[in-house]
Amino acid sequence: MTPGARVAAAIEILDIIRTGAPAEAALTRWARGSRFAGSKDRAAVRDHVYDVLRRWRSCAALGGAEDGRSLMLGLLRGSDMDPAALFTGDGHAPNPLTDEEKTAGDAPQGVVAADLPDWLWPHWCDSLGAQAGAVAEVMRHRAPVMLRVNSARTTREDARKALQDQGVISRTSDVSPTALVVTEGARRVALSEAYASGLVELQDGASQALVDELSVPKGSAILDFCAGGGGKALAMAARFGAPVLAHDAIPARMKDLPARAARAGAQVEPVDIDTVRARAPFDLVLTDVPCSGSGAWRRAPEGKWTLTQARLDELNATQDAILDEAAALVGASGVLAYATCSVLECENVARVAAFLTRHRDWYLLRDRAWLPGSEGDGFFLALLAKRQQ
Missing domain, CATH: 3.40.50.150 (Vaccinia Virus protein VP39)
Incomplete structure (x- = not known):
């Protein structure tokens, strides 16, 4: 799939999610009907969908509406990417932008920029005080992939080396003496011998x-x-x-x-x-x-x-x-x-x-x-x- 085709697939899935379908169900439905999509394609489409879910309100503001096409338009604009480079109509990419779409959207402000519901914002601010904005911003981005080293089986350094031999690069974390942060090869973790043999488990820091x-x-x-x-x-x-x-x-x-x-x-x-x-x-x-x-x-x-x-x-x-x-x-x-x-x-x-x-x-x-x-x-x-x- 071309980058544009991946965007088109994300648009299709987002429109299904807008009808009330759970994201995982919508992604699974699309994958089953798109046997041509390879593992990298599926991963890229999934990333697009989840990036929008994290930033739904700001994407809608930047894209000018809440349909899948506008949401992806907003995501690209918010990521400092030129939507016209992907909205080309070529190779299953989305159709080119209309004149209206080229000028649609506004910069998100306040709670919209924080990507939180209006009703929740007072709870959020009361709970987090001066850190409310910074924590909301963190929540707009992907979480780290983290592993727990099984101290009953190995040491953290030995586990890190075993993972590296299998194409999974990680670094130690200060949050816990058993924690590793995966910096490369996250999708290989579940297929690694280190995981299969119980040296590591996927677990947040x-x-x-x-x-x-x-x-x-x-x-x-x-x-x-x-x-x-x-x-x-x-x-x-x-x-x-x-x-x-x-x-x-x-x-x-x-x-x-x-x-x-x-x-x-x-x-x-x-x-x-x-x-x-x-x-x-x-x-x-x-x-x-x-x-x-x-x-x-x-x-x-x-x-x-x-x-x-x-x-x-x-x-x-x-x-x-x-x-x-x-x-x-x-x-x-x-x-x-x-x-x-x-x-x-x-x-x-x-x-x-x-x-x-x-x-x-x-x-x-x-x-x-x-x-x-x-x-x-x-x-x-x-x-x-x-x-x-």
Whole structure:
């Protein structure tokens, strides 16, 4: 495919997304109907689509409308590229620009330039203060590809060398002693022997740093209560050299966890809620709760546009309920770890404060927040403990 044809494909997919289709579903539908597209073509089209999703409002402003063609026009203008060089009508490229399109669009201002919904902007500013604009700008760009080195299997330097031998270039990161940032060959990671043999896992840097903040005595009982795919459960098993129970309210999310654990040589056991209750109490319960995902919108930018105030209120209620349920699973001298991949105060410190109001026999040990940046997403962690009688 020519560069222009890739732009045309992105326009087609964006128009499907505008009808309400999830981005991944639209991309998959296009790929299945476009067998002529090679892996590099599919990757390039995907990048176009996700770049627009991160910058939807500013692309629409620069392009003059919200249809796929205008959005891609706005993306190119915002990237200091000449749209006329790709809108040629040749080789399946989009038709040349009309006279109206040549003059359409305005420079985005305010919340439009920040690429956030109007209703969310006050929450964003209240939560991030003077950093609100800078964090919004970070979220308009691609996230780093990061790896967690499996410390149970290898060292960070040996893993980096093994990856390099397989065409994946990386550098060490200060965010965590297990973190690598991939600088070249990111799409080769999943095909590499280092990945297949469990030396590395794909995991965000701040997610790794969050696990670094946890500690337990030897022989402790550990539970990942909202395990999802199990990334943090695997990281805890490697960090502590101990078995970890993993539970999720939607068990299907953990379907790949047994294979991942076997590959990593980790003792991680997926369990249902009855087993969790039967094996309580635990010395450490991690609750990485469902949230807005606002700290990771670079990776899943649709979340910026589908989140509503009503949905945020629902999430806050769910977060409170999970904290209450998890607290009952913690032993007398244990620790409850509350985590989100959110930068919104209403999901972070406000939920901890509400929990402490409901549970006067608990107190905050410490909390920490990570903002989205060059070495990780936005995360929040609070460590809670029971007051001793």
